[in-house]
Amino acid sequence: MTFQKRAHKILELLEELGEVDIRQLAAEINVSEVTARRDLTIMAANGLLYRTHGGAMKISELIKPVSFANKAVVNLKAKDAICKRAAEDIIDGDVIFIDCGSTAFRLCQFIKNKKIKVITNSLPVVNELQHSAVTINLIGGEVDTTRQAVHGTMAYEHITRYHASKAFLGVDGITAEGLYAGSEHEASNTLAMASQSDCVYMLCDASKIGKTSYLKFNDLSLVDILISDYNAPEIIEFQSKGISVLSVKV
Structure with a gap:
């Protein structure tokens, strides 16, 4: 060819x-x-x-959001390995945030039998966790049909009313300089969930490492733990900034 x-x-x-x-x-x-x-x-x-x-x-x-359906089918093995490791840190009684990212969505399959509360703005997460041991709190606001997520001012205010032990979040890109998002809506929700959590987990497959996007919305101080299938020099830079890095094999 x-x-x-x-x-x-x-x-x-x-x-x-x-x-x-x-x-x-x-x-x-x-x-x-x-x-x-x-x-x-x-x-x-x-x-x-x-x-x-x-x-x-x-x-x-x-310059526009990638649909949830498109994101969900990319790098499935890596996303599953990342989320399987993340689920090991979730225990009965936890209250956790799960954002609308396609990686965080893969966490659902590993937590269905856990007696926890999940606060989320993701419609696919809600659908996946129905009829499981998990109690679900769906954030209210405007529905973005492309991203299958709830966004907006009301969503932000809803998030700030709650406190979680852990947040499991994703980004469009992460470098030593900071975190990147494809829209202000998603960045706003990520910041709100992180600020209301005791421990922030960033779930990123290798394609997100070293990648920038439309909006740099925060530095790496937002992140406590990074779980990724990526294992190269950038990881050392993340660790030097105080992030605990958990590497998984695919």
């Missing part, structure tokens, strides 16, 4: 999914990871896509 044909296929995948990782892309277009990585580098240089640490992102996604 020529580069032109591969590039066309890559753009089709990005249109469908919003973002892809190297391993997934190599399998889809039947090339080596080295070739896939080189193609992405060339396409990024030509302004056709946005290069992330672990793959690529559709250019337009930098």
